[in-house]
Amino acid sequence: MKLQFWTKTKKLKYLGKYFLVLLLFALMFVYTGNMNFVSFEQQQLIDITFAQEKITSKIFESQTGQNNLELNNILLAKKDQCGRLFFGLRRVSVKESDSQIYSTKVLLQNDFNQTQELGTFKVREDGFVENYQINFCANFDSRDLLFVADQEKIDSNFQVSALEFYPLSVSRRDFTNLKATVEGNTDFNNIIFESGVNLESATSSLRFTRKVQSVGQIIIPDSDRISYVDLKLNFIGSGGVGNYFLDLKEVNENDGKFLLSPEHVAYFNFNKDSANKRLKISDDVYRIPLAANVQKGKKYFVGINNESVNFNPLNTLKIFYGADNKSGDIVSSFIGEKSTQKAGSLFIKVYGANYLFSDTSEILTGAKILDNGDGTGQYFYSQKGRFSDYLDLEKRSSTGDHSLDVYFDNVQSGISAKDTGDNFFTYKINTLYPIKQIHLSATQINRFYAGSLMQFSFDGKIWQDVKADAVNLSDDGNKRLAKSVDVSGNPKTVYVKFSSDKRISSSQLQLFGIKNFEVSAILNLK
Amino acid sequence: MSDSVKIKSKLIIDQKYFDYFLIVISVILGLYLNWEILDITLFSFIIWQIIRPLSRKNLNVNAFFLLFLALILLFLKKGQWAEDVSFLAFCSLITVVIMAAIQTFSKGELSDK
Numbered sequence: 001m002k003l004q005f006w007t008k009t010k011k012l013k014y015l016g017k018y019f020l021v022l023l024l025f026a027l028m029f030v031y032t033g034n035m036n037f038v039s040f041e042q043q044q045l046i047d048i049t050f051a052q053e054k055i056t057s058k059i060f061e062s063q064t065g066q067n068n069l070e071l072n073n074i075l076l077a078k079k080d081q082c083g084r085l086f087f088g089l090r091r092v093s094v095k096e097s098d099s100q101i102y103s104t105k106v107l108l109q110n111d112f113n114q115t116q117e118l119g120t121f122k123v124r125e126d127g128f129v130e131n132y133q134i135n136f137c138a139n140f141d142s143r144d145l146l147f148v149a150d151q152e153k154i155d156s157n158f159q160v161s162a163l164e165f166y167p168l169s170v171s172r173r174d175f176t177n178l179k180a181t182v183e184g185n186t187d188f189n190n191i192i193f194e195s196g197v198n199l200e201s202a203t204s205s206l207r208f209t210r211k212v213q214s215v216g217q218i219i220i221p222d223s224d225r226i227s228y229v230d231l232k233l234n235f236i237g238s239g240g241v242g243n244y245f246l247d248l249k250e251v252n253e254n255d256g257k258f259l260l261s262p263e264h265v266a267y268f269n270f271n272k273d274s275a276n277k278r279l280k281i282s283d284d285v286y287r288i289p290l291a292a293n294v295q296k297g298k299k300y301f302v303g304i305n306n307e308s309v310n311f312n313p314l315n316t317l318k319i320f321y322g323a324d325n326k327s328g329d330i331v332s333s334f335i336g337e338k339s340t341q342k343a344g345s346l347f348i349k350v351y352g353a354n355y356l357f358s359d360t361s362e363i364l365t366g367a368k369i370l371d372n373g374d375g376t377g378q379y380f381y382s383q384k385g386r387f388s389d390y391l392d393l394e395k396r397s398s399t400g401d402h403s404l405d406v407y408f409d410n411v412q413s414g415i416s417a418k419d420t421g422d423n424f425f426t427y428k429i430n431t432l433y434p435i436k437q438i439h440l441s442a443t444q445i446n447r448f449y450a451g452s453l454m455q456f457s458f459d460g461k462i463w464q465d466v467k468a469d470a471v472n473l474s475d476d477g478n479k480r481l482a483k484s485v486d487v488s489g490n491p492k493t494v495y496v497k498f499s500s501d502k503r504i505s506s507s508q509l510q511l512f513g514i515k516n517f518e519v520s521a522i523l524n525l526k
Numbered sequence: 527m528s529d530s531v532k533i534k535s536k537l538i539i540d541q542k543y544f545d546y547f548l549i550v551i552s553v554i555l556g557l558y559l560n561w562e563i564l565d566i567t568l569f570s571f572i573i574w575q576i577i578r579p580l581s582r583k584n585l586n587v588n589a590f591f592l593l594f595l596a597l598i599l600l601f602l603k604k605g606q607w608a609e610d611v612s613f614l615a616f617c618s619l620i621t622v623v624i625m626a627a628i629q630t631f632s633k634g635e636l637s638d639k
Contacts, residue, residue, distance in 0.1 A: 020576050021548055025552070025555060028555060204606045205606065
């Protein structure tokens with residue numbers, strides 16, 4: 001009897017242990033319940049959406065490890081047709097990038113095995129886009145282009161973007177006498193801040209351990225524009241549900257303590273999936289857009305915060321740093337106003353933006369000024385839904401600080417602004433040659449935003465509204481503002497100002513904004 | 527007496543492989559959920575401690591070994607590794623304290639009776 005009782009108790013005790021273990025296994029699933037469980041079909045859908053996004057944004061990509069990319073039906077060039085071809089080349093490594101320069105050959109081809117070499121172009125494997133243009137006259141009817149890299153590399157691929165063909169009605173003989181094309185080829189490849197920690201020495205890591213935490217570093221930029229930030233990151237588990245924010249904030253120093261300004265100067269949000277698809281440039285290194293105008297020599301905090309992520313220590317993010325004996329920098333972690341510091345530096349590179357200057361005016365990113373060969377020229381500029389749209393702004397309403405009154409909205413892929421007071425933002429468009437006719441158009445962000453008012457001026461003083469009767473709908477159902485103007489007085493500059501349209505009743509969101517802003521003009525080149 | 531020993535040993539022999547299996551499962555679970563090695567080690571250690579608790583003496587030895595290892599790693603300037611190992615040492619020490627508390631509580635319970 002006694003033995004039976006012992007055995008039963010013992011069995012219960014053993015079973016109890018296993019129940020506890022099973023409970024722990026179950027708890028781990030519940031605890032990691034904020035994992036973003038995605039079914040195979042859902043993942044396929046995400047991948048297709050991403051691929052579709054690339055197609056609509058005209059990004060063509062070679063297969064990893066392949067050295068050629070064939071683009072069919074991409075242009076229509078008749079025999080002896082002359083024209084200009086613009087494109088961007090980018091090379092990305094899946095693993096670690098090298099500093100080697102790769103050559104890529106561009107060929108015109110057709111279905112009858114005829115090929116015409118258009119040129120060879122160099123690109124570094126640094127994840128930056130190199131913009132090129134080719135002037136050519138076709139030797140045969142063609143619709144296809146072939147890009148061939150000079151050597152295969154198993155873990156890298158190349159991308160062709162912003163491909164545009166402008167046919168010209170000039171003969172081969174006149175083609176060489178055309179004025180050189182001007183393209184706003186902004187250089188985003190200048191590092192304005194870099195820590196003394198390289199990729200290999202950034203082996204220590206800080207992971208988010210609390211809710212509403214910011215981990216980052218104080219930087220002093222050597223330029224007045226920021227475009228990108230490179231960081232070494234590693235997502236743990238699913239990375240967490242929600243979006244991380246790369247933040248840029250002003251820093252105030254009080255009794256040797258650093259305090260972060262509550263306002264953001266700029267931010268960019270991302271999660272594991274979007275970061276791996278759009279921002280990863282090599283193993284663990286992410287290039288995150290951060291568009292901001294800053295003051296040279298002033299202290300700023302660049303860091304990642306998790307305030308929009310459901311915190312979970314098993315599904316989180318690690319930021320890498322290392323010992324940086326040269327600069328004596330510190331890595332900071334902020335939870336509210338409390339901060340903890342660690343000696344060392346993040347693996348961090350901050351990039352600026354160098355605009356192409358002509359006389360005293362800047363040529364906006366991607367803007368093109370082309371000679372038609374008949375005494376006229378064309379000007380084209382369009383927003384790309386990228387951070388550079390923000391850096392192209394000439395002026396924002398000055399409230400005395402650099403807070404987010406006007407900002408690049410990476411959710412809406414446009415420029416958004418607070419609908420407060422007289423808030424506005426302006427583009428200054430420099431065409432280099434006198435304008436004969438100009439067409440301006442822009443789309444409002446969405447119906448939850450306040451209506452936007454577009455105004456233009458040739459002197460920056462007298463403004464004309466884009467009238468209400470010119471308002472129509474864009475493809476995505478949002479209001480589109482558009483106007484064509486015959487211009488007199490040979491101006492070479494046009495200012496376009498956007499503000500909240502006070503004639504329209506207030507919005508759900510106290511914001512207004514625009515996307516797909518486009519300018520085309522006919523110029524007098526005589 | 528001899529019967530109880532037999533039953534006890536039989537139970538242990540039957541369980542042995544199942545216990546190992548559970549440890550393997552905990553590691554697989556950690557890998558599936560894409561945890562860090564440190565998290566997997568800690569989770570497997572907790573599972574092991576539930577099903578086959580190490581004696582306080584062994585835990586003490588384990589904690590001191592980990593502390594010593596952390597010191598060596600610090601000396602070798604392997605900061606991240608040293609940090610991880612010291613975290614494991616800290617967990618071992620916590621376990622020692624919990625075990626001691628349980629033991630004290632059990633003794634107290636017995637003496638109360």
